[in-house]
Amino acid sequence: MISWWLLPLFAGLGVAGIAGPLGSLVVWRRLAFFGDTLAHGALLGITLGILFDLHLTLALILSCSMLALILLKLDKYTGIASDTLLGILSHSSLAIGLVVLSFFDNVRIDLMAYLFGDLLAVNQTDLLWILIGGLLVVGLLIWQWRGLLASTVSEELAAIDGYPVRRLKAMLVLLLALVVAISMKIVGVLLISALLIIPAAAARPLAKSPEKMAILASVIGMISVCAGMAFSFIWDTPTGPSIVVSAAGLFVMSQVFNSVRK
Amino acid sequence: MNPDLAVVKTEAEVLISASGINQTWGNRHVLQNIDLAISENEIVTIIGPNGCGKSSLLRILLGLNAPDSGKVTRRKGLRIGYMPQKLRIDDRLPLSVAGFLMLAPGARKQRVAEWLERLSITALAEQPVQRLSGGEWQRVLLARALLIEPHLLVLDEPVQGVDIQGQRELYQLLPELRNELGCGIVLVSHDLHLVMAQTDRVICLNGHVCCSGHPDQVSISPEYNSLFGHEKSHQHGQHDVPLALTSELAPELAHYTHHHDHKHCTDGHIEGTKE
Numbered sequence: 001m002i003s004w005w006l007l008p009l010f011a012g013l014g015v016a017g018i019a020g021p022l023g024s025l026v027v028w029r030r031l032a033f034f035g036d037t038l039a040h041g042a043l044l045g046i047t048l049g050i051l052f053d054l055h056l057t058l059a060l061i062l063s064c065s066m067l068a069l070i071l072l073k074l075d076k077y078t079g080i081a082s083d084t085l086l087g088i089l090s091h092s093s094l095a096i097g098l099v100v101l102s103f104f105d106n107v108r109i110d111l112m113a114y115l116f117g118d119l120l121a122v123n124q125t126d127l128l129w130i131l132i133g134g135l136l137v138v139g140l141l142i143w144q145w146r147g148l149l150a151s152t153v154s155e156e157l158a159a160i161d162g163y164p165v166r167r168l169k170a171m172l173v174l175l176l177a178l179v180v181a182i183s184m185k186i187v188g189v190l191l192i193s194a195l196l197i198i199p200a201a202a203a204r205p206l207a208k209s210p211e212k213m214a215i216l217a218s219v220i221g222m223i224s225v226c227a228g229m230a231f232s233f234i235w236d237t238p239t240g241p242s243i244v245v246s247a248a249g250l251f252v253m254s255q256v257f258n259s260v261r262k
Numbered sequence: 263m264n265p266d267l268a269v270v271k272t273e274a275e276v277l278i279s280a281s282g283i284n285q286t287w288g289n290r291h292v293l294q295n296i297d298l299a300i301s302e303n304e305i306v307t308i309i310g311p312n313g314c315g316k317s318s319l320l321r322i323l324l325g326l327n328a329p330d331s332g333k334v335t336r337r338k339g340l341r342i343g344y345m346p347q348k349l350r351i352d353d354r355l356p357l358s359v360a361g362f363l364m365l366a367p368g369a370r371k372q373r374v375a376e377w378l379e380r381l382s383i384t385a386l387a388e389q390p391v392q393r394l395s396g397g398e399w400q401r402v403l404l405a406r407a408l409l410i411e412p413h414l415l416v417l418d419e420p421v422q423g424v425d426i427q428g429q430r431e432l433y434q435l436l437p438e439l440r441n442e443l444g445c446g447i448v449l450v451s452h453d454l455h456l457v458m459a460q461t462d463r464v465i466c467l468n469g470h471v472c473c474s475g476h477p478d479q480v481s482i483s484p485e486y487n488s489l490f491g492h493e494k495s496h497q498h499g500q501h502d503v504p505l506a507l508t509s510e511l512a513p514e515l516a517h518y519t520h521h522h523d524h525k526h527c528t529d530g531h532i533e534g535t536k537e
Contacts (some may be wrong), residue, residue: 027449028355073354152367153351160324160344161367161410 012121012225014130015183021141021216028152037194038180041067043097057129064177089222093257099101117188117240133182187240194244202251205258276299277414277446283332285318288535292318305447307457310467316450343412347419351391360387364504377393377405396423414446433458433514459516477518
């Protein structure tokens with residue numbers, strides 16, 4: 001017999017574990033806004049999923065990956081500054097998603113659940129997605145870690161050294177899309193980048209090497225999940241935002257610790 | 263030129279060659295018909311004023327950009343060690359010097375330690391890369407370029423921002439490395455007069471190859487440097503006193519004499535100056 005809170009806890013821990021190394025890469029490579037855009041665009045994915053009667057997680061993964069690849073291409077070929085481009089795509093895809101959704105009179109979906117997530121609604125299939133997705137993401141990151149890090153330091157130098165810089169970037173962006181898609185249920189569209197960025201930022205002052213920062217970010221994320229869930233049970237607050245608040249608290253503590261140490 | 267040297271040169275294997283390279287940025291013809299080949303054991307210095315196309319040529323040789331026309335041929339399996347002019351690493355990435363060096367493909371701890379020792383920067387191994395001084399960072403970048411066991415070592419403005427002592431040390435080290443590793447070395451510099459004494463060939467670039475040759479001529483010809491508007495050298499006529507002094511004090515340095523048969527007008531067109 002599984003306790004009702006165990007599934008959400010494992011799901012949260014799983015997502016936080018994946019978010020550590022990936023979030024560190026997002027922070028180092030300044031991809032935060034990129035993650036945001038993917039998350040906002042994911043709402044369009046939900047709409048399309050309903051439209052074509054697809055499994056929602058699958059629809060999310062497909063739409064996020066498509067969007068990620070489109071962004072990668074546009075970034076290379078248009079003269080528009082990439083933050084402007086991201087802003088345009090981010091908000092217009094969110095808006096299109098909302099508008100299209102409103103045409104379905106017979107469909108009622110809990111929009112709040114997608115915007116803020118509903119960790120407690122996680123079921124066994126979701127957990128399986130997180131497990132498989134997580135193993136895939138972490139496995140690929142470890143496998144290509146040196147190349148990813150080298151191209152983070154300098155894409156040009158990495159390219160001259162013979163790392164497949166473009167393929168690595170595409171891989172990273174697709175993994176980001178995958179994680180955004182599978183963690184949407186946990187913290188929701190609006191808070192996904194928080195889960196990627198805040199633990200990594202909190203880990204920065206405490207870490208001396210990239211690897212340590214990535215692992216520490218996972219640990220901090222997991223602590224935030226536990227603390228956020230406990231908080232939400234005791235005071236009956238929404239779970240996703242509570243997790244993000246806990247992470248933010250840990251971030252402040254790490255900054256204070258850092259300035260005291262200096 | 264020494265005829266024996268010429269024989270050796272033809273036997274040395276060509277590492278990388280470029281032929282008929284053209285590159286345009288907007289309506290500026292940055293590179294015009296560049297032909298270039300670099301062989302094993304050869305040290306080539308590419309000089310030219312700012313905006314002469316050095317960086318564009320370098321990026322094409324390194325494979326970062328494709329030229330509009332022309333062809334770059336590399337020896338099969340060529341490994342290039344590149345030392346960039348500068349590289350800033352974001353503060354958000356916690357990275358030590360040793361960790362940075364381990365990112366070179368195929369780097370092993372022992373080789374990293376050996377190069378740190380050789381370049382006398384062992385003490386820096388655990389330092390965060392963001393805290394290094396300009397000279398220290400430059401050595402670390404050189405160590406990284408050497409770690410990939412390059413057939414061709416490319417250094418972009420390696421002495422810019424380095425003090426005289428550091429410059430002499432580098433200019434002593436490079437020929438040693440060439441002899442040990444048998445690699446070709448390309449230096450890029452904006453200094454039009456002083457080049458590394460051990461340079462086999464200087465290529466003067468200003469959109470096209472203006473002239474090229476051996477750098478050891480210390481005595482100054484009257485047409486010295488007429489291209490770049492250094493009229494002083496004409497007014498002073500013989501300019502060899504300070505240069506002779508330089509070469510006595512710093513045997514690593516040599517002077518390069520430009521032999522140009524044309525001049526670059528301000529509107530960009532080229533005029534012949536041959537009588």
